Amino acid sequence: MKNEITTKTTMTGESFWQSVQILINKSHVVNKRVWGSKVLYECNCKPVSSQWCLPDQCEKLQTIKNAESYIVYLQKVMRLQQSDKPDSDSFIHVTFSELLPKNYCDNHAVQLICILKDKYQVTFYDVTPENDKQILCPTFSYTLQLTGSQVILKADCDSNSKSFKWLSETVLPQFIKWGEECLNEKANLHFCNESLALVSTDKYYRKYNDLKIKYGKEMVKIWPECTDPSKFVYEDVAIATYLLLLWEEERSLHGLNELQSFVDLGCGNGLLVYILVKEGHPGFGIDVRKRQIWDMFGSDIKLEEKTITPSDVHLFPETDWIIGNHSDELTPWIPVIAARSSYKCNFFLLPCCAYNFDGTKYQRKNSSKSQYMEYLEYIKQLCEDIGFRTDTDRLKIPSTKRICLVGRSRTYSDKEFAEQCNYIQNIINKKDQNCENIWIDEFKSRDPVEKVKNCTQIDKNIIQLIVGHITDYLLEGCMLSVIWCPGKTADINELAQLIPQDQLKALKSECGGLQTLLKNNHHIFKVQSGKVQLRYPKTIEEVERDSQYKKNKSKSMNIKVQCKPCWFYNHHPQGCPLSDNKCSFLHAKS
Template identity: 60%
Template sequence: MKESSKSIQTTLTTESFWESINILITKPHVINRRLWGNKIWFKYYHQSEFSKYELPPCINRLNDLVTSDNIEKLKTSILNELNVEYQVSDIMSNAEAAIEVLLMELLPKNYIDNQAYQLVCLQKDKCTVTFYDVTPANCEQKLCPDFSYTIELKNSHIVLNAKNDESSKSYNWLVNTLLPQFIKWGLETTNHKTKNHKTKSSICNESLSLVSQTKYYEKYNDLKLKYGKEMVKIWPECTDASKFVYEDVAIATYLLLLWEQDGTNTKKSFVDLGCGNGLLVYILTKEGHIGLGIDVRKRNIWDMYPSNVVLKEKTITPSDTSIFPDMDWIIGNHSDELTPWIPVITARSSYKCNFFLLPCCAFRFDGSKYQRKNSYKSQYNDYLDHITELCKDCGFKIDTDRLKIPSTKRICIVSRGRIYPENEYEEYCNKIDDIIIKDSSNTSQDKNMANDFKARESLEKVRNCTQIDKNVIDSIVDCISKYLLEGCSNSDSSWSIGRIAELNELVQLIPKEQLNILKSECGGIQTLLKNNHNIFEVKAGKVGLRYPKTINEVGSNPKKRKLKHRTIKIQQKPCWFYNNHPQGCPLTDTECSFLHVKMT
């Protein structure tokens, strides 16, 4: 069997080496994008007398998929093949062991792919870890290398030894992707530990710690096939269907598993405050739970849901009337201005009511933006700490967890009942007014915070420079294009594209009153120029005129080809260059994708 080896010099210590190994074993999906995650079926520790033990070069593959019924039998077989005496009771601890053996199942991100199994042997005294592919021969897997390989820290070098040809795709992945990231993890761990303790976040780092990962994986893929694929096809909103659909499928999966844990098998009642597209309400309702969604603005997709999916267009104004005494759960999924109110509304609804809160944008009780208190932390982490303390002040037992969703804001807070007995319920509710006043940016002692609360408007303003007066847009386009074409005349021998200018340079050309109009729009001058992409090309903060596109170029555009159901518009709008460039359009009437007609 051919062997390949790669050695990289490093400053990793023994401790940081094992930190990197821990990440590689517990979170393989962060480096291997084909994985959703993994499941460790067993761990077994050797005593120190085995420190000189030599591992075999290869291990036989498993005879079958691993289940809870056959795991003990497979464990005995594996340890016998490793020539290790098997003890029924694993009395050794990780700290005491010289060698650790574990079997893990790699779970594919694509549900139709086969899972893979890796046997991992950690030799603590040698700073060596060996990986064996033991996937059953009848299960073709493409999740991990199908050969054994070893990662070792030796003489200030990270050494990779593999039982494979160095030209193979898997070996090159190990060398070019895994090893550099492995070293980076170790260095980041070392640097993190040398920083001031104030930079450390109290936020959890483990994903899905409150539910079974195996059950989550199975249910998520079930719901994904059941609701996700079809919903992506018919998605009528202007938002990214893949992101929003599968994110809500993931949150629904998490809540369903969370609700199953009380062992009562009863259906839950819920209200989703700020429900947005309503997909979460739809899935939870279809799965048998009873609830409703409320949002300040109706979405297009609401009309596509069946009649038993209850969605209400209503502004939630926090007050004593905004409580839900009949609900088991209050959901705040990216609820923006309502985020700090979710624990308050839950607390006032009933003693047995709980909440699921996924904070995103940072707001205070009165709807004003939250100002960071701890400069050592990010705005997001500081706000999470603030909301966590607020939940505790309202009398809740809480847990935090990290969701597996396509969002950077994925830390959720889940309540688990109260820290006080039910006979103190009224007393705690009375304390909440003082908590609200203390947290508000309003310095008055007015306890009716509903008067100060600023809910978002029911009609969403379009702020992408498309609502600006056309005369203003034409004036700015004319100003910038003339500047870019300075010195260009129709007497030049070749067609000129003009100069390239910095965005900051162009800002100085625009009158102040027009700039003020642009500043009120998201994106400003850059968005306006990109909206006129038939004239300008904006790249890396620089602006120039775009060379006109031919009919063939427009027709062969890969982005256009994807929109098969749409007719590509050609020669329907007047050519800007034909009318405004000193030399006219460089393309002929039949070549240009725009219409060559003189504008009066």
């Protein structure tokens, strides 16, 4: 059954082909079941007959083999012959693309993609071998074509199928959006940034999934930190995968036998160090604060709690690689420390928060760019100024800030190393130093003891006063004679006007503000979409039911009820609406 949808667009022929390339090479952007894709074979072809036309459906491949099998398939099934020098735009560009599943256990899929340049048309066929039941792409053929100011989607399928709805409601709108954004130069530059450009994506896919099984799943189960393990564990697995492949390529290129050594500056939870060491690379991590998880890694994993001050004391002349993974105030120093440690020392840097050399926050200078993009340009220029040939790459990690910088060689010879170190010092700091070993005055590192800034350290008397102001306002004018009343609903901004300025200032100094304080007192207030109301107290049954859900995440969870005094029992004009034996808080005068 043929289905057709037509949508108006402003995209041009050039931007149409840019959208096609994104859809082919970055199908994971619109297909959440796909991790990425791999080109198995591609070539230019021409029809064997003047009466030739694209088939509605294609036979399945017998198996995924070598290039010869694809040539035979094109000749027999598609009635096409390979043409190295097409004489006009009427040739057909053919690609066999393998879709790699995000779920490692799912079957791969193979798509045959036919591009007809003269017709501004691309057609996708599922040619996955019959025995490989794939769920990654539509099993029917579908076509996207630009005709004048319209993009047409054609599909040979049932209009009610899930795959057709996905094509019409997700793929088509996104395809048009890409094309129209590509008319803007900035958007075009964004799309030109490929992921994993410095390593083999095929090797990365296999290595990442191996490490994910080897380290990731078990680590998620035992994760003791307050951070989200599903993000932080798999992000470090992905970064470890990238570095291992980068180093493998370096050994192959330079004929090295020994595995590269490393130092991770600002190592945080230390998981990246743990994986790299377990994979055979000698190295250690340093961070200003120890994490709970460090004690779980074992004695062979070396993690040091220490403050790094950029100086001659903190150089690593025997180390091959300096790693800076979200290293905060050390970010601009990572390439400098690598450059001055030794001529052979390289670096990997994944910037996140923007800092200057002195540890203060970086302020952007060009409002037409985001701070993140401007800071990346600043750091890349710095790396090149101090003598590194610097590559950039886009990692596949669950983070919006995933562009890394890699310095693997120098623009000067090893004989110029001492002279270059003096030149680097001039770049860092123009003024004279009080001590030859210190590279910069007044460097501000993080405090070894992390200050709690979530409004929990505010004086309790101030908290009680603020809670009192708000509850009085929410209950003002309400009927309190018969039915228990939670009061009216008010905007947070409206409530902020009730609080004296000195009390609001005390809240803001703790990086929280009024909303944080209200959420900290969630047993009293319900805060949703900027609106605040008094909460109806929870019963013991509700607390126990909620705890059953949370138990899956924390087996050691021990829920306690009726231990703390009930706020409503003591402060609400009508008391608590629940009886003594049902309220999850204790009915006793505080």
